[in-house]
Amino acid sequence: xxxxxxxxxxxxxxxxxxxxxxxxxxxxxxxxxxxxxxxxxxxxxxxxxxxxxxxxxxxxxxxxxxxxxxxxxxxxxxxxxxxxxxxxxxxxxxxxxxxxxxxxxxxxxxxxxxxxxxxxxxxxxxxxxxxxxxxxxxxxxxxxxxxxxxxxxxxxxxxxxxxxxxxxxxxxxxxxxxxxxxxxxxxxxxxxxxxxxxxxxxxxxxxxxxxxxxxxxxxxxxxxxxxxxxxxxxxxxxxxxxxxxxxxxxxxxxxxxxxxxxxxxxxxxxxxxxxxxxxxxxxxxxxxxxxxxxxxxxxxxxxxxxxxxxxxxxxxxxxxxxxxxxxxxxxx
Amino acid sequence: xxxxxxxxxxxxxxxxxxxxxxxxxxxxxxxxxxxxxxxxxxxxxxxxxxxxxxxxxxxxxxxxxxxxxxxxxxxxxxxxxxxxxxxxxxxxxxxxxxxxxxxxxxxxxxxxxxxxxxxxxxxxxxxxxxxxxxxxxxxxxxxxxxxxxxxxxxxxxxxxxxxxxxxxxxxxxxxxxxxxxxxxxxxxxxxxxxxxxxxxxxxxxxxxxxxxxxxxxxxxxxxxxxxxxxxxxxxxxxxxxxxxxxxxxxxxxxx
Ligand SMILES: Nc1ncnc2c1ncn2[C@@H]1O[C@H](COP(=O)(O)OP(=O)(O)OP(=O)(O)O)[C@@H](O)[C@H]1O
Ligand SMILES: [Mg+2]
Numbered sequence: 001x002x003x004x005x006x007x008x009x010x011x012x013x014x015x016x017x018x019x020x021x022x023x024x025x026x027x028x029x030x031x032x033x034x035x036x037x038x039x040x041x042x043x044x045x046x047x048x049x050x051x052x053x054x055x056x057x058x059x060x061x062x063x064x065x066x067x068x069x070x071x072x073x074x075x076x077x078x079x080x081x082x083x084x085x086x087x088x089x090x091x092x093x094x095x096x097x098x099x100x101x102x103x104x105x106x107x108x109x110x111x112x113x114x115x116x117x118x119x120x121x122x123x124x125x126x127x128x129x130x131x132x133x134x135x136x137x138x139x140x141x142x143x144x145x146x147x148x149x150x151x152x153x154x155x156x157x158x159x160x161x162x163x164x165x166x167x168x169x170x171x172x173x174x175x176x177x178x179x180x181x182x183x184x185x186x187x188x189x190x191x192x193x194x195x196x197x198x199x200x201x202x203x204x205x206x207x208x209x210x211x212x213x214x215x216x217x218x219x220x221x222x223x224x225x226x227x228x229x230x231x232x233x234x235x236x237x238x239x240x241x242x243x244x245x246x247x248x249x250x251x252x253x254x255x256x257x258x259x260x261x262x263x264x265x266x267x268x269x270x271x272x273x274x275x276x277x278x279x280x281x282x283x284x285x286x287x288x289x290x291x292x293x294x295x296x297x298x299x300x301x302x303x304x305x306x307x308x309x310x311x312x313x314x315x316x317x318x319x320x321x322x323x324x325x326x327x328x329x330x331x332x
Numbered sequence: 333x334x335x336x337x338x339x340x341x342x343x344x345x346x347x348x349x350x351x352x353x354x355x356x357x358x359x360x361x362x363x364x365x366x367x368x369x370x371x372x373x374x375x376x377x378x379x380x381x382x383x384x385x386x387x388x389x390x391x392x393x394x395x396x397x398x399x400x401x402x403x404x405x406x407x408x409x410x411x412x413x414x415x416x417x418x419x420x421x422x423x424x425x426x427x428x429x430x431x432x433x434x435x436x437x438x439x440x441x442x443x444x445x446x447x448x449x450x451x452x453x454x455x456x457x458x459x460x461x462x463x464x465x466x467x468x469x470x471x472x473x474x475x476x477x478x479x480x481x482x483x484x485x486x487x488x489x490x491x492x493x494x495x496x497x498x499x500x501x502x503x504x505x506x507x508x509x510x511x512x513x514x515x516x517x518x519x520x521x522x523x524x525x526x527x528x529x530x531x532x533x534x535x536x537x538x539x540x541x542x543x544x545x546x547x548x549x550x551x552x553x554x555x556x557x558x559x560x561x562x563x564x565x566x567x568x569x570x571x572x573x574x575x576x577x578x579x580x581x582x583x584x585x586x587x
Contacts (some may be wrong), residue, residue, distance in 0.1 A: 001391035017362060102341060180368075189450075189451065189453075189565055190450055192442065192451060192453040193449055193450045193451060193453065193454055194441055194448075194449045194452075194454045194457065195447055195448055196450075196454070197434075197438055197441065197447075197454045198438070198441070198447050199439075200432070201427055201438055204427045204428070204429055204430065205425070205427050207424050207425070208426065208427065209438075210386070210408075210409045210410050210413075211389070211409055211410075211413060211419060211421075211425070212408055212438065212439050212442040212496070212500060213410050213413035213414040213443070214442055214447065215408070215410045218448075219447070219448075222448065230392050232507075245585075248449070257533040292505060
């Protein structure tokens with residue numbers, strides 16, 4: 001995980017170029033669908049951020065969570081709660097407060113969950129996720145089961161001068177692209193750090209990590225909080241994009257979907273789950289445009305990918321790089 | 333506690349019961365600096381369980397463990413490791429998907445006051461790298477630096493097991509059957525390595541291979557069915573009738 005394998009780097013740079021230049025070619029190639037696709041791709045990048053954040057837990061630290069959407073949803077709800085009705089929130093207040101809240105809540109949930117492993121961890125995170133769902137579903141805090149609208153995008157100002165107008169779909173698109181690239185680079189930096197190395201080692205052999213003198217629980221907790229907070233950022237952006245939050249954002253369907261993206265993309269690689277978000281969402285768009293019974297072919301598609309690419313999209317790219325080394329066969 | 337400075341590790345009536353099975357039964361031993369201490373005994377005697385009690389992998393049912401005169405009974409594994417007891421495992425316990433270097437580097441990194449550092453790449457920690465390189469060198473793995481650990485031969489993985497322990501800069505080495513499952517040539521290489529280590533570190537060695545034990549150990553503890561049969565200088569144990577009867581057989585085959 002130190003160096004990005006060449007085929008993966010090529011695919012990611014190509015994707016970045018395609019995303020960055022979309023406004024240039026999009027309006028020429030498909031003028032009718034330009035705005036629709038701009039919205040769609042913005043949404044996919046937000047889901048990709050969430051998938052990468054979940055990969056830190058699932059693929060890298062070995063903590064399979066089914067409650068990750070709770071943090072995604074909480075990030076979104078915080079924007080709704082912090083936005084004055086019919087007025088804009090100040091992003092310099094709303095975003096840090098939203099992320100701090102997600103971090104604090106995830107620290108509590110993490111502290112109560114990380115001592116368990118395997119199925120128990122899945123069940124506990126699922127239970128906490130559902131608690132989050134019913135908290136917003138049943139409370140009057142932000143519209144209960146109906147959800148709440150965010151009528152105006154947050155302002156991005158310094159000393160009264162507007163830096164960015166997020167109401168512009170194009171500006172918002174680039175902000176999300178920046179967040180997507182930023183989250184990827186941030187996670188890669190963290191993985192290369194002393195902290196990240198310990199977390200990766202925990203995913204491989206937790207007991208040995210303990211034997212070497214590290215307390216795995218502390219590192220797992222911090223990884224859990226980092227992953228949750230990045231998911232909170234994705235939720236914040238998602239709420240801003242749609243101008244709406246509802247309890248479904250926290251539901252286990254949402255968690256499950258992120259998990260499918262991680263698995264489809266290739267666990268433990270970061271770039272894989274990001275690509276998984278694009279593959280899954282583009283496939284869904286494709287099937288939706290062909291038939292209204294798209295769930296069936298979609299299911300078959302997911303099964304086919306998992307069967308044909310057991311290590312996901314990332315596994316395919318890694319295979320392209322190294323033909324199996326002959327030396328891998330000798331020894332035990 | 334122990335006024336005797338030469339004592340590095342001491343157990344007092346250490347006991348571990350798994351339900352009705354008493355795997356380690358009131359075992360009291362003393363390990364001194366500069367006296368490599370071997371623990372022998374038939375399969376199931378409780379040797380690995382005893383090691384697990386020393387290193388905090390299991391909590392004892394009763395009794396105490398003292399390291400440099402300090403009571404470490406019940407401390408968690410990672411704390412005991414940081415106090416300076418380095419432990420290797422009977423069943424190879426490495427990070428098979430990491431390179432040999434990364435296995436050792438991570439072990440060396442464990443000696444930082446904290447690894448809660450998020451920004452600088454871990455591979456730029458020069459002192460940690462140096463310790464890792466040195467441990468690989470010591471264990472004879474320098475040429476394997478960039479190999480994926482899990483693709484190496486079994487013997488080399490056993491060497492890596494030792495290298496990782498060395499990279500943590502321990503004061504006391506506790507090695508659980510470092511020769512387990514090794515071929516003749518691999519064993520010879522490992523014994524040579526252990527001889528070097530016995531000169532540098534305090535050592536507790538669990539081992540079945542009698543040739544290795546007699547060539548390495550100064551002190552010998554014999555365990556049978558969880559109990560300590562005898563403990564003392566190698567020559568004394570060799571001459572002991574009780575040990576002869578219970579374990580070493582008629583002597584000839586022990587050599
Ligand atoms: N975690 C455990 N739970 C229950 N019983 C255990 C456990 N660990 C060990 N035992 C039992 O305790 C006894 C001692 O086992 P131990 O592994 O300590 O023996 P050993 O002397 O290391 O043997 P070997 O030479 O085969 O490695 C055995 O009967 C074993 O089955
Ligand atoms: Mg054993």
